[in-house]
Amino acid sequence: MPSDGPPAARGSAIARPSVGAPLEEQVWPATATLDDDGVLRLGGLRVDELADRFGTPTFLLDEDDFRARARAWRAGFPDGDVYYAGKAFLCRAVARWVAQEGLSLDVCTGGELAVAASVGFPPERLLFHGNNKSVEELSRAVAHGVGRIVLDSFVEIDRLAGIARAAGIRQRVLIRVTPGVEAHTHEYIATGQEDQKFGFSLASGAATAAVGQVLGAADALELVGLHAHIGSQIFDTAGFGLAAHRMVGLLVTVRDEHGVELPELDLGGGLGIAYTGEDAPLAVEEVADRLHTIVGKECAGAGLAVPRLAVEPGRAMVGPTTVTLYRVGTVKELPGLRTYVSVDGGMSDNIRTALYDARYTARLVSRPGSAEHHVVTLVGRHCESGDVVAHDVPLPADVAPGDLVAVPATGAYHRSMASNYNHVGRPPVVAVRAGAARVIVRRETEDDLLRLDVDDVDDVDGAAGEGSKPGEAGR
Ligand SMILES: Cc1ncc(COP(=O)(O)O)c(C=O)c1O
Numbered sequence: 001m002p003s004d005g006p007p008a009a010r011g012s013a014i015a016r017p018s019v020g021a022p023l024e025e026q027v028w029p030a031t032a033t034l035d036d037d038g039v040l041r042l043g044g045l046r047v048d049e050l051a052d053r054f055g056t057p058t059f060l061l062d063e064d065d066f067r068a069r070a071r072a073w074r075a076g077f078p079d080g081d082v083y084y085a086g087k088a089f090l091c092r093a094v095a096r097w098v099a100q101e102g103l104s105l106d107v108c109t110g111g112e113l114a115v116a117a118s119v120g121f122p123p124e125r126l127l128f129h130g131n132n133k134s135v136e137e138l139s140r141a142v143a144h145g146v147g148r149i150v151l152d153s154f155v156e157i158d159r160l161a162g163i164a165r166a167a168g169i170r171q172r173v174l175i176r177v178t179p180g181v182e183a184h185t186h187e188y189i190a191t192g193q194e195d196q197k198f199g200f201s202l203a204s205g206a207a208t209a210a211v212g213q214v215l216g217a218a219d220a221l222e223l224v225g226l227h228a229h230i231g232s233q234i235f236d237t238a239g240f241g242l243a244a245h246r247m248v249g250l251l252v253t254v255r256d257e258h259g260v261e262l263p264e265l266d267l268g269g270g271l272g273i274a275y276t277g278e279d280a281p282l283a284v285e286e287v288a289d290r291l292h293t294i295v296g297k298e299c300a301g302a303g304l305a306v307p308r309l310a311v312e313p314g315r316a317m318v319g320p321t322t323v324t325l326y327r328v329g330t331v332k333e334l335p336g337l338r339t340y341v342s343v344d345g346g347m348s349d350n351i352r353t354a355l356y357d358a359r360y361t362a363r364l365v366s367r368p369g370s371a372e373h374h375v376v377t378l379v380g381r382h383c384e385s386g387d388v389v390a391h392d393v394p395l396p397a398d399v400a401p402g403d404l405v406a407v408p409a410t411g412a413y414h415r416s417m418a419s420n421y422n423h424v425g426r427p428p429v430v431a432v433r434a435g436a437a438r439v440i441v442r443r444e445t446e447d448d449l450l451r452l453d454v455d456d457v458d459d460v461d462g463a464a465g466e467g468s469k470p471g472e473a474g475r
């Protein structure tokens with residue numbers, strides 16, 4: 001699988017003529033350029049100046065790139081719905097951009113719903129996912145007027161019907177189906193195959209049974225369509241095509257068995273992005289074209305009206321827009337083994353390397369560095385040997401403490417999966433655009449972390465009022 005998988009054999013020294021080597025276009029955000037002195041610019045701003053202003057590590061998000069990607073998705077599905085998958089990265093500013101660009105939003109927890117609600121995201125353009133939504137979350141979604149809720153289990157059908165009935169609302173719903181498509185991606189992020197926790201299986205007949213159960217609760221639930229999501233970080237159209245084919249087949253079965261033509265078909269997200277120069281992601285237009293063609297052809301063959309298509313891109317919308325800017329703290333050469341370059345973040349801001357053996361590239365971005373490059377292991381600051389940011393990255397042989405190193409393609413599933421391991425505050429997200437920078441998620445401080453810590457005594461002897469208060473920590 002491109003970008004994920006065990007690290008290749010780790011060499012030590014190579015010579016690469018990469019002083020001023022161009023940025024690999026598919027990996028870096030759209031506005032990324034290099035100044036003559038080797039400093040990376042994003043959104044028209046030099047990263048050395050951004051580091052001075054905002055500190056490191058910091059996520060730098062290219063707002064124009066995000067908006068351009070949103071528009072490309074919108075253009076690819078002019079008669080359908082594009083739900084940005086908020087799990088990839090969501091904050092108030094991003095929710096606002098999504099709304100402004102005319103997209104809809106996929107949320108999968110009460111927390112994500114709260115972000116959307118806090119900026120007045122149009123409720124009818126919200127879609128609520130999840131294999132174990134709580135009664136409280138479902139009630140909140142119904143009361144909020146969420147446009148569509150995706151049903152994921154038999155127990156949830158009854159649960160939601162009861163909630164909608166009590167609220168005197170007929171809730172629009174889709175049914176999540178597992179179409180039995182094995183996406184070629186890491187097993188932890190594949191969701192189309194039979195053996196997994198999401199949705200109703202097509203092959204076992206659970207999906208058609210679910211349709212029957214929802215139609216039986218028609219006073220409270222309005223079944224508008226079917227949903228499938230086969231996995232994430234996918235590079236070929238075959239899986240999407242097969243899923244579309246099977247889902248249209250299910251629409252035909254539903255028509256034949258229940259006498260209803262469902263008007264909507266949501267084919268989920270999953271489009272892969274380039275994490276390294278070796279990845280060749282599909283273009284949005286290509287995927288859109290493929291899905292429209294398959295669904296159109298199959299529906300024509302079955303005498304079915306073409307349903308309104310929906311998609312749920314997360315990674316492909318936000319992943320490539322962001323780089324993580326780190327500062328090098330130490331360089332440790334183990335003769336005959338490898339060189340470790342330690343930066344001031346790590347698995348707390350990028351868990352993907354440890355979790356999926358994901359591959360990344362990295363670049364010295366505060367100066368050109370020497371022509372000779374060494375293949376190094378870029379590691380973080382956490383108390384764990386698995387705290388690797390990027391395996392086997394060529395960096396200038398003279399990389400040194402104080403240098404800035406950037407890792408691209410970190411917009412999706414990085415800040416949103418960040419942790420406070422070792423009591424490290426999560427990095428901020430700074431949006432850059434046309435020469436201006438704006439913090440859209442601020443850095444977590446030690447005060448933020450201590451605020452959650454509940455104790456009724458203040459020092460180690462148990463006396464009240466002696467120890468340092470949370471507000472004084474870290475000063
Ligand atoms: C139901 C659903 N929709 C959309 C997405 C977004 O996927 P991606 O970020 O790969 O586009 C996911 C995550 O895989 C998902 O589970």
Ligand SMILES: N[C@@H](CCCC[NH3+])C(=O)O
Pocket residue numbers: 087189232233352412413
């Ligand atoms: N978190 C995963 C993707 C999960 C997709 C959510 N359904 C990743 O980083 O690749």
